[in-house]
Amino acid sequence: MTHVQATTTASPAPPASVEDAVLRAEKVTMRFGGLVALREVDFVIPRRAIVSLIGPNGAGKTTFFNLLTGMLTPTSGSIVLDGRPIVGLAPHKIVELGIGRTFQNIRLFNEMTVLANVMVGRHVRMNASWIASLLRIPQVRREEQLTTERARELLDMVGLDRAYEGEWARNLPYGDQRRLEIARALASDPKLLLLDEPTAGMNPGETAQMTRLIGRLRDKLDLSVLLIEHDMKVVMGVSERITVLDYGEKIAEGTPEGIRANPRVIEAYLGKQATAS
Amino acid sequence: MRPFVRRALLTGLVASIPLIHLSLVGLVVKLDERDLVSGLLTIGATIPIIISLAAGYRAATPMRIGEMVPPSRSTALVSGALTGLVGGMVVALFVWIVDAFPVREVLISASPKLVDVMRWGFDTTTGSMMLVAGATTIGLLGATLALLPPNLRRGALTGLVAVMGLALMQTFVVQILTGLPLESLSDFLYARDGMTEPGAAVTLVGLGAAGWAWAARGAQLRGGFAGLRPGQRRTARFSGLGVALMILITLPLFVGSFLANALDTVGLYILLGLGLNIVVGFAGLLDLGYVAFYAVGAYATAVLTSPVSPALTPQLDFWVAVPVVMMVAAFIGLTIGAPVLRLRGDYLAIVTLGFGEIARIIFLSDWMTPYLGGAQGILQVPAPQFFGIDLRQPERLYYPILAACIIAAVVAFSLASSRVGRAWTAMREDETVAEATGINTTKYKLLAFSLGATFGGLAGALYAVRIGSVFPQELNLLVSINALALIILGGIGSIPGVIVGAIVLVGLPELLREFSEYRLLIYGIVLVAMMLLRPEGLVPNRSRRAELHEGDQGDTQVWDEERWDRETGVETPAPIIT
Numbered sequence: 001m002t003h004v005q006a007t008t009t010a011s012p013a014p015p016a017s018v019e020d021a022v023l024r025a026e027k028v029t030m031r032f033g034g035l036v037a038l039r040e041v042d043f044v045i046p047r048r049a050i051v052s053l054i055g056p057n058g059a060g061k062t063t064f065f066n067l068l069t070g071m072l073t074p075t076s077g078s079i080v081l082d083g084r085p086i087v088g089l090a091p092h093k094i095v096e097l098g099i100g101r102t103f104q105n106i107r108l109f110n111e112m113t114v115l116a117n118v119m120v121g122r123h124v125r126m127n128a129s130w131i132a133s134l135l136r137i138p139q140v141r142r143e144e145q146l147t148t149e150r151a152r153e154l155l156d157m158v159g160l161d162r163a164y165e166g167e168w169a170r171n172l173p174y175g176d177q178r179r180l181e182i183a184r185a186l187a188s189d190p191k192l193l194l195l196d197e198p199t200a201g202m203n204p205g206e207t208a209q210m211t212r213l214i215g216r217l218r219d220k221l222d223l224s225v226l227l228i229e230h231d232m233k234v235v236m237g238v239s240e241r242i243t244v245l246d247y248g249e250k251i252a253e254g255t256p257e258g259i260r261a262n263p264r265v266i267e268a269y270l271g272k273q274a275t276a277s
Numbered sequence: 278m279r280p281f282v283r284r285a286l287l288t289g290l291v292a293s294i295p296l297i298h299l300s301l302v303g304l305v306v307k308l309d310e311r312d313l314v315s316g317l318l319t320i321g322a323t324i325p326i327i328i329s330l331a332a333g334y335r336a337a338t339p340m341r342i343g344e345m346v347p348p349s350r351s352t353a354l355v356s357g358a359l360t361g362l363v364g365g366m367v368v369a370l371f372v373w374i375v376d377a378f379p380v381r382e383v384l385i386s387a388s389p390k391l392v393d394v395m396r397w398g399f400d401t402t403t404g405s406m407m408l409v410a411g412a413t414t415i416g417l418l419g420a421t422l423a424l425l426p427p428n429l430r431r432g433a434l435t436g437l438v439a440v441m442g443l444a445l446m447q448t449f450v451v452q453i454l455t456g457l458p459l460e461s462l463s464d465f466l467y468a469r470d471g472m473t474e475p476g477a478a479v480t481l482v483g484l485g486a487a488g489w490a491w492a493a494r495g496a497q498l499r500g501g502f503a504g505l506r507p508g509q510r511r512t513a514r515f516s517g518l519g520v521a522l523m524i525l526i527t528l529p530l531f532v533g534s535f536l537a538n539a540l541d542t543v544g545l546y547i548l549l550g551l552g553l554n555i556v557v558g559f560a561g562l563l564d565l566g567y568v569a570f571y572a573v574g575a576y577a578t579a580v581l582t583s584p585v586s587p588a589l590t591p592q593l594d595f596w597v598a599v600p601v602v603m604m605v606a607a608f609i610g611l612t613i614g615a616p617v618l619r620l621r622g623d624y625l626a627i628v629t630l631g632f633g634e635i636a637r638i639i640f641l642s643d644w645m646t647p648y649l650g651g652a653q654g655i656l657q658v659p660a661p662q663f664f665g666i667d668l669r670q671p672e673r674l675y676y677p678i679l680a681a682c683i684i685a686a687v688v689a690f691s692l693a694s695s696r697v698g699r700a701w702t703a704m705r706e707d708e709t710v711a712e713a714t715g716i717n718t719t720k721y722k723l724l725a726f727s728l729g730a731t732f733g734g735l736a737g738a739l740y741a742v743r744i745g746s747v748f749p750q751e752l753n754l755l756v757s758i759n760a761l762a763l764i765i766l767g768g769i770g771s772i773p774g775v776i777v778g779a780i781v782l783v784g785l786p787e788l789l790r791e792f793s794e795y796r797l798l799i800y801g802i803v804l805v806a807m808m809l810l811r812p813e814g815l816v817p818n819r820s821r822r823a824e825l826h827e828g829d830q831g832d833t834q835v836w837d838e839e840r841w842d843r844e845t846g847v848e849t850p851a852p853i854i855t
Contacts, residue, residue, distance in 0.1 A: 069713055071709070071712075071713060090712070090717070091712045091713050091715075092712055092713075092714075092715045092716055092717045092718070095713070095714065095715035096715060101713060103710070107707055107709075107710045108710075109702065109703050109706040109707060109710070109711075110706060111702075111706060112699075112702055112703065112706065116699055116702070119699055120699050120700065120702075120703045120711070120714055120716070121714055121715070123696065123699070123700060123714065123715045123716055124715035126696050128695065128696045128697075130692065130695075130697045130724055133691065133692060133695035133696055133697050133698075134688055134691050134692060134695075135691075136691055136695075140695070140696075143696075144695070144696075147696075184714065185714075188714070188715050
């Protein structure tokens with residue numbers, strides 16, 4: 001609750017130190033039958049950094065997300081979150097250890113209220129067993145109350161109007177649905193937040209708001225953020241480090257300036273001609 | 278005008294079909310034996326009236342010609358009358374055919390009695406003209422009904438339905454009133470056969486006015502309730518529950534044995550419905566083999582308590598046996614649940630359907646005969662004793678059933694609004710995302726399955742002591758289907774819905790035993806009407822309603838264009854580094 005009152009002025013981003021990494025993936029390979037979706041990808045996310053993962057369509061970005069969240073198990077390689085290997089763990093376990101995510105095509109619980117969506121996100125941080133819930137013992141009621149409060153704070157934090165908390169998630173405007181998905185992911189108190197194209201389908205005004213929101217969340221909540229994004233304005237504007245995937249391989253890594261000048265990246269995006277000219 | 282006329286003609290033709298059908302299956306004549314208003318009007322004669330009224334009403338409603346266009350007042354009235362006229366002529370023709378030709382050799386219900394009923398006892402010419410004129414008038418009335426202000430219409434319909442209901446349920450209402458004791462009220466309302474004229478009139482006007490008042494002021498009343506402080510609201514809610522509980526507890530004292538028996542049946546299905554609702558309504562797992570748990574509960578009770586159980590005869594007391602039975606059912610729920618966890622939707626439904634059948638076949642099998650008696654079943658399941666009182670009688674068995682229903686409802690209600698209920702709802706909405714949001718879907722599926730099984734088992738135990746014996750033949754697919762149908766009828770995922778669903782789907786057929794040949798026909802009509810008019814169920818929970826009435830005006834706000842513009846347009850894009 002204290003971090004809500006944090007300053008509104010964004011503190012300068014800390015230097016991306018690779019020694020203090022929140023997530024370390026080594027030689028991660030994912031095969032679907034004969035198709036190699038990811039080949040020996042090494043990946044480090046420094047603590048409190050915003051890292052972007054970019055690449056043409058089909059480069060393996062979303063597959064990488066699914067590996068990190070346990071929805072897929074890598075064919076080989078290791079993924080370590082804060083010193084704990086997470087390969088082979090069930091998705092809900094990984095949420096508990098501190099990874100939250102959103103989806104490329106928004107996937108809210110449509111016929112639940114906005115508030116309930118966020119409260120579901122808090123599930124792993126709640127303790128009420130089914131017996132305790134059944135008996136409605138005081139601790140359970142207290143926990144429900146705290147969860148409701150926390151959910152409301154999160155709605156405030158992502159900029160969702162409180163008046164909408166009783167509304168069905170499906171009835172929210174598109175931009176607000178994106179925000180709600182982020183609030184739901186944040187409810188599990190993640191150390192690492194994975195955002196899969198958070199500005200897809202947004203107009204420039206909304207995109208700018210979302211970009212600012214991502215920076216603000218990192219500062220307020222001590223998050224590390226991994227972002228898949230196609231909008232280069234967002235990527236260059238918000239991230240400290242960028243990793244580029246192409247055909248399942250990491251072809252570049254570095255600061256925004258370095259990536260923008262990297263000939264392999266330009267080639268992957270625009271074809272060989274572009275580099276030549 | 279033209280489209281309205283066309284629709285009126287068509288509606289008249291179409292409306293004559295169900296009437297002819299109901300005549301030919303004999304329902305009209307059958308219901309003609311009962312008086313609605315003593316000596317004045319039979320229930321059979323009301324069937325053509327109801328159909329004409331509905332057709333006239335339909336012909337006067339707004340129509341989609343590009344957009345929804347309401348008819349002008351005169352067009353509406355003409356349409357209604359025209360509908361009645363056309364329908365009446367078709368039916369008159371039908372009656373003439375029945376009268377003039379030996380149709381009865383093929384269609385046995387096309388009897389002279391039918392002709393008599395339809396022509397209100399008059400001869401061919403007068404009767405046919407009366408029929409057509411009557412249908413036209415009633416069609417006109419139907420159109421008038423459509424033109425009434427909605428609240429008034431609600432009142433009129435409430436009054437009509439109340440008179441119909443009271444007349445149909447005469448035997449039971451008389452019995453209840455006599456038991457209460459309100460014999461004078463009973464004498465006022467009812468003659469020996471049918472309602473008295475003043476009784477019917479008072480009911481029509483009184484309950485009609487009540488219906489109108491509720492339609493006009495109900496929202497205000499509900500608003501007033503919502504405006505109370507939370508403490509007051511809780512008090513109001515608790516006193517409401519208290520009154521309901523008092524009524525439920527005293528009910529068997531004056532309803533008589535037959536009605537108490539019907540109440541027991543309804544109670545057992547409420548219990549089944551509440552259990553299945555946890556699995557299907559809350560967790561979204563379509564289980565078509567729910568009867569398996571009912572059967573396990575019944576058999577476990579029989580084995581544990583009956584002195585003539587084939588192999589084991591521990592002869593436990595019922596109250597000792599019940600917890601064991603529930604645990605056995607929960608365990609079976611887990612063992613059936615575990616292997617089918619990976620299946621979703623239709624596949625889960627098919628596999629559970631299979632499990633239900635497997636259970637029945639196992640109970641019937643030679644392999645299990647030495648332990649469970651095979652087709653002979655297990656007899657002499659003793660009735661539970663409560664401090665020396667034998668609870669076999671329906672009026673007494675009512676209490677353990679009531680208690681079980683209350684427990685199940687409280688469990689379902691508490692869990693629904695807790696962390697567990699949210700996890701279930703999330704799982705029902707999107708299983709993959711629920712898992713990615715941190716919900717251990719395996720655990721919550723198993724919890725739903727075993728809780729559902731526990732209540733199914735409890736219902737089975739009560740069923741066994743009620744019947745006093747257990748046979749595999751009676752524990753068939755129909756039980757699963759009925760339990761599922763009552764959940765859907767009431768509104769999936771809704772606890773009051775289960776109760777209403779059980780009363781309508783199980784209770785009404787019990788009370789309308791005299792029309793049992795037409796039971797499935799009525800059942801079918803009700804289900805089709807439900808799916809057309811209220812697909813979300815009779816007492817839906819909020820989310821289902823939102824889902825199925827998307828785009829209707831109502832309590833859900835679907836899209837707010839203004840807000841969208843306001844939020845996205847006003848903000849100028851901040852400068853971003855590029």
